[in-house]
Amino acid sequence: MPAGRELTMRQIRQMLRLARDGVSAREIGRTLRIARSTVQDNLGRAAAAGLTWPLGPEITDAVLEERLFARAGVKQGARRRVEPDWPSLAREMRRPGVNLMVLWEEYRDAHPGGYGYSRFCDLFREFERRLTPVMRQHHAAGDKVFVDYSGKKVPVVDPSTGVVREAEIFVAVLGASSLTYAEATWSQALPDWIGAHVRLFRFLGGVPRLVVPDNLKSGIHKASFYDPELNRSYGMMAHHYGVGILPARPRKPRDKAKVEAGVRFAQTYILGRLRRLTFFSLAECNAAIATMVERINAHLMRRLGTSRRALFEAVERPALRPLPAGEYEFAEWRLARVNLDYHVEASGFLYSVPHGLIREQVDLRLTTRTVEVFHRGQRVAAHERRYGGSRHGTDPDHMPSAHRRYAEWTPERFRRWARAFGPETEGLVIAMLHHRPHPEQGFRTCLGVLRLFRGLDPARVEAVSARAVAVGALTYKSIASILANNLDRAPRPSGSAPVIDHPNLRGPRYFH
Structure with a gap:
């Protein structure tokens, strides 16, 4: 018989009956699954008390126990040595x-x-x-924190519309000290799930070795005992804090008994005591929850004779790992493929990558402020995240050389180039750009004309420009003709339509 286990009166009655039938002490022990010495001891007690089978109707279980063990002064199994605390x-x-x-x-x-x-x-x-089921498991200090969402929700009223929105309750319980943390979040989605972890570590002032979550879809893509697949964003958060993720086994509630009991206790303290309060914001709700969490952690655990907070400070805080220098900034990771225009799409906006990665698969890391692109673990692009304006965010360094040169053309740039020759040339560029339905359509014309002027005396360039504006010659060929025929030196026409000497002009005989 295992040490510390008491025989029931039913077993003793069966023992006396078998002994009356001549069964040996060894066989009785095998039948009742107890030690032979235990059988011999109890048969000796019965003989000393004058008890034989069959027992009379007056021998109740209480009388039998009294007659067998009263002479020893204690009940069977009672401890006679100094008990530890x-x-x-x-x-x-x-x-x-x-x-x-x-x-x-x-x-x-x-x-x-x-x-x-x-x-x-x-x-x-x-x-x-x-002890309670929570305390049956042995948890080393600083080893594990159990996290989960409560199945119950807390209502929050929108003060402007009166619409009631229910918030989730995130609960975490440390393994060794049972220190409890709770907060309300709008959802169980990935940003709220990871944000709750960040605030949990801030509350603890350190990081345990392992986090044991339930197989929540936000954290675990694929639940498996042998190879659980973590959400990448959740995994990056764990890497930032240097903590391991050990999901509870599917359909194994004992793996998370600590947090299950913590959830029930938190529900009693939080939802039970706050049920008559009305909250008009999530911050107001969390302020009330924080007060209840302090009460939970200050509550005296009856069997251990101390509070969760005192046990945490004495045992677990020194065993936690230090927090990293900065808090983790939530980032969402996505897979994308580079389009033919060397851009990737994220939340409806397009961001450029080096043009050599066209058709390659890349990883996107999205925060509230930045969009980063990684290829084979190396960051290849970074952009400020866009929420409005142009859909394209293009870095000129990512373009092929021909595209880059075109992207650098702007009306202001052409005007600046022309201004170097003089005001007449700048006026010519302005006229050529306005002559087109869209200024971009005049970029190539301006570029060609400015190249024609390269190496010429600025005074002549100014004269040619003035002549071209005066006669309305706003194309590359017209200005080339003015230069070729030295028309800039001829007197400007006045009061009549301009006449341009060109080999393709039809003479008066053509119309006869």
Whole structure:
């Protein structure tokens, strides 16, 4: 029979009946699954008490127990040696490096006549079984934090419309100290899920070794005991804090018993005590929840004789890893393929990448302020995130050389080039740009004309420009003809339509 387990009166009655029938103590032990020595001890007690089978109707279970064990002065299984302070030992077990051997040696130093090691371990485990299911598991300090969403929600009223919106409740419980954290979020979506983790680590002032979530879709793409697939954004958050993610096994509630019990306790404290309050904003709701969380952590745990906050400060805080220098900024990761125009699409806007990556698959990292593009783990582009205006965000360095030259052309740039020759040339460029339905359509004409002027005396360039504006010659060929025929030196026509000498002009004989 395992140590510490008491025989029931039914087993003793069966023992007496089998002994009356001549069954040996060894066979009785096998039948009742107890030790032969236990059978012999109890048969000896029965013989000393004058009890034989069959027992009379006056021998009730209470009378039988009294007659068998009263002479020993104690009930069977009662402990006759100095008892350790089991709640204190349970708290000590949460300290790093502390095990039952260490605690037993300290116990025997204080009480040399105390229990042996095996009996000590049995009694300690028996004490743990009397605790709540949360405390049955052994959790080392700083090892795990269990996180989950409560199935219950808290209503929040929009003060302007009166519409009621229900917020989720995120709950986290540390393994060793049971320190509890809770907050309300609008949803269980990825930004809220990761944001709750960031605020949890800030609340703890450190980071445990592992986070044990349920298989929430925001955090776990594919639930599996052997190879759970993490959401990449969730994984990057864990990498930032240097914490491991160990999802609970699917359909294994014992893996998350700590947070399940913490959720029930938080619901009692938070939803139960705040049910008559009306909240008009999420911030107002979280302020009330924070007050309740402090009450939870200050509440005295009856069997351990201390509060969650005191146990955390004494045992778990020193074992947490330090926080990184900066808090994690939520980023969403997506897969994309580079289009033929060397742009990728994110939330309806287009962002350029180096043109050599056309048709390649890339990773996008989206924050509220930036869009980063990664190819094979290397960042190849970064843009300010766009929420309005032009759909294209293009870095000139990403363009092919021909596209880059065209992208650099602007009306102001052409005017600046022309201004270097003089005001007449600048006026010519302005006229050529306005002569087209769209200024961009005149860029090539302006570029060709300015190249014609390259190397010429600025005075002549000014004269040619003035002549071209005067006669309305606003094309590349017309201005080339003025230069070729030295028309800039001829007197300007006045009062009549301009006549341009050109080999393709038809003479008067053509019309006869």
